[in-house]
Amino acid sequence: xxxxxxxxxxxxxxxxxxxxxxxxxxxxxxxxxxxxxxxxxxxxxxxxxxxxxxxxxxxxxxxxxxxxxxxxxxxxxxxxxxxxxxxxxxxxxxxxxxxxxxxxxxxxxxxxxxxxxxxxxxxxxxxxxxxxxxxxxxxxxxxxxxxxxxxxxxxxxxxxxxxxxxxxxxxxxxxxxxxxxxxxxxxxxxxxxxxxxxxxxxxxxxxxxxxxxxxxxxxxxxxxxxxxxxxxxxxxxxxx
Amino acid sequence: xxxxxxxxxxxxxxxxxxxxxxxxxxxxxxxxxxxxxxxxxxxxxxxxxxxxxxxxxxxxxxxxxxxxxxxxxxxxxxxxxxxxxxxxx
Numbered sequence: 150x151x152x153x154x155x156x157x158x159x160x161x162x163x164x165x166x167x168x169x170x171x172x173x174x175x176x177x178x179x180x181x182x183x184x185x186x187x188x189x190x191x192x193x194x195x196x197x198x199x200x201x202x203x204x205x206x207x208x209x210x211x212x213x214x215x216x217x218x219x220x221x222x223x224x225x226x227x228x229x230x231x232x233x234x235x236x237x238x239x240x241x242x243x244x245x246x247x248x249x250x251x252x253x254x255x256x257x258x259x260x261x262x263x264x265x266x267x268x269x270x271x272x273x274x275x276x277x278x279x280x281x282x283x284x285x286x287x288x289x290x291x292x293x294x295x296x297x298x299x300x301x302x303x304x305x306x307x308x309x310x311x312x313x314x315x316x317x318x319x320x321x322x323x324x325x326x327x328x329x330x331x332x333x334x335x336x337x338x339x340x341x342x343x344x345x346x347x348x349x350x351x352x353x354x355x356x357x358x359x360x361x362x363x364x365x366x367x368x369x370x371x372x373x374x375x376x377x378x379x380x381x382x383x384x385x386x387x388x389x
Numbered sequence: 390x391x392x393x394x395x396x397x398x399x400x401x402x403x404x405x406x407x408x409x410x411x412x413x414x415x416x417x418x419x420x421x422x423x424x425x426x427x428x429x430x431x432x433x434x435x436x437x438x439x440x441x442x443x444x445x446x447x448x449x450x451x452x453x454x455x456x457x458x459x460x461x462x463x464x465x466x467x468x469x470x471x472x473x474x475x476x477x478x
Binding site: 194354 | 404407408409410413430458467468469470
């Protein structure tokens with residue numbers, strides 16, 4: 150059994166100093182790895198990331214993250230990635246990382262994802278250039294995830310996104326917001342390559358449980374949904 | 390100031406404030422009185438939100454109905470997921 154701790158949307162601000170350290174004090178005993186599904190910072194300031202990195206230094210298990218829209222807000226996303234990586238945190242942006250836990254190989258693929266809507270209401274590349282560019286970004290994110298998953302041949306495959314790949318986990322959100330909370334295009338590589346679990350954040354008023362059309366479990370781990378600083382998923386039937 | 394313009398200004402201020410940085414605070418305006426509601430992460434964020442809005446031109450008063458989200462203890466909460474079924478999908 151592999152134990153995966155997960156959370157998203159910490160929205161860390163410097164005034165929270167001490168809070169995250171306290172919340173993650175025992176996670177390294179409870180889980181084999183920690184996933185953070187984006188929006189690590191409040192408004193994407195490197196100062197926030199630097200303090201968060203120090204707070205997360207209490208975590209001794211591998212910590213794998215993607216950035217979210219808040220982490221991009223101040224146009225300092227590359228600085229934030231560097232700061233986190235300097236602290237030993239694995240930041241995925243269209244790439245993968247492999248781990249071995251008690252003889253079980255774990256592959257993690259991650260990217261931010263983007264908006265676009267779901268199913269037959271998904272955005273279509275028609276009309277103004279702005280619409281086509283908007284769609285182009287989610288297409289790019291989907292291709293990044295596809296390439297990352299294609300590089301994995303591990304016992305377990307985990308996907309980390311910030312935006313949701315399914316509509317299921319948005320229940321409770323205002324329907325007007327659905328197109329801005331994720332895109333079903335992101336679920337295509339998940340089903341194509343086979344995945345054991347997808348975690349995402351971003352939908353603060355959604356629900357935890359969902360799945361792709363191909364039956365892959367999807368979990369909205371936004372802290373605001375979990376109402377705790379992390380949840381631990383016990384992946385059963387995974388050896389280890 | 391037009392109500393919709395003020396609403397946009399307030400939402401922008403709440404989103405960009407270093408101490409607030411929140412997109413999901415509910416903002417209502419009636420005759421220059423602004424009511425903030427929804428959940429925030431901390432008491433500091435709650436107070437900072439009201440302060441950020443109060444100083445804007447066109448805002449006469451602020452009703453701060455924001456509540457600080459209650460968090461459960463994180464430890465000990467596990468959920469089982471049956472895995473290793475990829476080959477059968």
